[in-house]
Amino acid sequence: MFDEVIDGIRGIFGHPTGPIPLHAPWFDKEDEEAVAACVRSTYVSSVGAEITAFEQDLVKFTGAAHAVAVVNGTAALHTALMLAECGPNDLVITQPFTFIATCNAISYTGAAPVFLDIDADTLGLSPDAVRAWLVKHCTMKGRACVHSSGKRVRACVPMHSFGLPMHIDALVAVCAEWNITVIEDAAESLGSCRGGKHTGTFAPMATLSFNGNKIITCGGGGAVLFGDADMAKRAKHLTTQAKVAHPWAFSHDATGYNYRMPNLNAALLRSQMRKLPHNIAVKRELHERYNALFAGTPWTMVQEPTGTRSNHWLNAVLMRNMQERDAFLSACHAGDIQARPASELATDQPMYTNAIHGDLAVSRDIQDRLVNIPSSAYPKQNPLT
Ligand SMILES: *Cc1c(COP(=O)(O)O)cnc(C)c1O
Numbered sequence: 134m135f136d137e138v139i140d141g142i143r144g145i146f147g148h149p150t151g152p153i154p155l156h157a158p159w160f161d162k163e164d165e166e167a168v169a170a171c172v173r174s175t176y177v178s179s180v181g182a183e184i185t186a187f188e189q190d191l192v193k194f195t196g197a198a199h200a201v202a203v204v205n206g207t208a209a210l211h212t213a214l215m216l217a218e219c220g221p222n223d224l225v226i227t228q229p230f231t232f233i234a235t236c237n238a239i240s241y242t243g244a245a246p247v248f249l250d251i252d253a254d255t256l257g258l259s260p261d262a263v264r265a266w267l268v269k270h271c272t273m274k275g276r277a278c279v280h281s282s283g284k285r286v287r288a289c290v291p292m293h294s295f296g297l298p299m300h301i302d303a304l305v306a307v308c309a310e311w312n313i314t315v316i317e318d319a320a321e322s323l324g325s326c327r328g329g330k331h332t333g334t335f336a337p338m339a340t341l342s343f344n345g346n347k348i349i350t351c352g353g354g355g356a357v358l359f360g361d362a363d364m365a366k367r368a369k370h371l372t373t374q375a376k377v378a379h380p381w382a383f384s385h386d387a388t389g390y391n392y393r394m395p396n397l398n399a400a401l402l403r404s405q406m407r408k409l410p411h412n413i414a415v416k417r418e419l420h421e422r423y424n425a426l427f428a429g430t431p432w433t434m435v436q437e438p439t440g441t442r443s444n445h446w447l448n449a450v451l452m453r454n455m456q457e458r459d460a461f462l463s464a465c466h467a468g469d470i471q472a473r474p475a476s477e478l479a480t481d482q483p484m485y486t487n488a489i490h491g492d493l494a495v496s497r498d499i500q501d502r503l504v505n506i507p508s509s510a511y512p513k514q515n516p517l518t
Contacts, residue, residue: 181396206342257299
């Protein structure tokens, strides 16, 4: 039943035999030289010019006002949630259809996640679901949005799934009414825009990841984007052990974190940044080829939402039901093609089975039927070998 699409995937990647990875990183001589030059400089750690330069590159590319580079995307989320003042008496709204890091970062602060449904057209948190839940369960007490449990709803973390921009403008409007801080988890959507505006610039804070499977990578890395200069400054302070600037003294004015990105990683990322427009173009072309491959089959490619431009970080296809999804995954596995289901819903993981949640029908339906298919930007060959 799946022979034709499996042959088609091999055709697209020009690999008649051998494994086809879900997402392979891509490095060239320029990347290699950037790392070597940084090593030669000896400035590989927490001091160096590459970090600030990379933060400026991010600002230029996304249009965000400020960027703070950190060790990974999970630390970026934790940092943003701390700046939103999330703590043990708070709730944070998010979607169960996400990578587990989004939920874990909420737990690190002591706050409890609230899981609400996604929209079928974006696979991101539904502004309508958020509004309905707030109206039903919360009231404003002064400037605080208070849940019937007595806990305060402090923040909301939507995620731009697989690079598809969710309805962030509508969500920001709902959260403004209820004085809830929005943090965009844009780990998967570097290069994606809604209405010409880059994801990660709609809310006061947004987070990025440069893990090995993301659209550009330095092995491990992350960043927080900010609209406000003072918040960016506080993030830099918190992520560098809350060290007070001084020519020689070591003093610290808070419990800080060692979340700063090493200069070596930033050097590689600056080189990777130069390839980002090219990576996006290749991924968008790959998406069109998949659209052609799946046209006329019973299976549906997930498309970019109306009014958006997706980086198509990971291509996704919807099967008709879970049995068919599992049969397709088996066929891909047998054919040495790395495909995978979406992350299991957070509410199905033991840490979150008792979490507060709304009706999750769309999340459940999408999770049951979705398969991510190979999406490397440079599938054919590694230029270093
Ligand atoms: C990759 C990812 C993260 C975490 O990034 P790390 O750099 O691996 O810590 C967070 N959220 C989402 C949605 C991701 O895809």
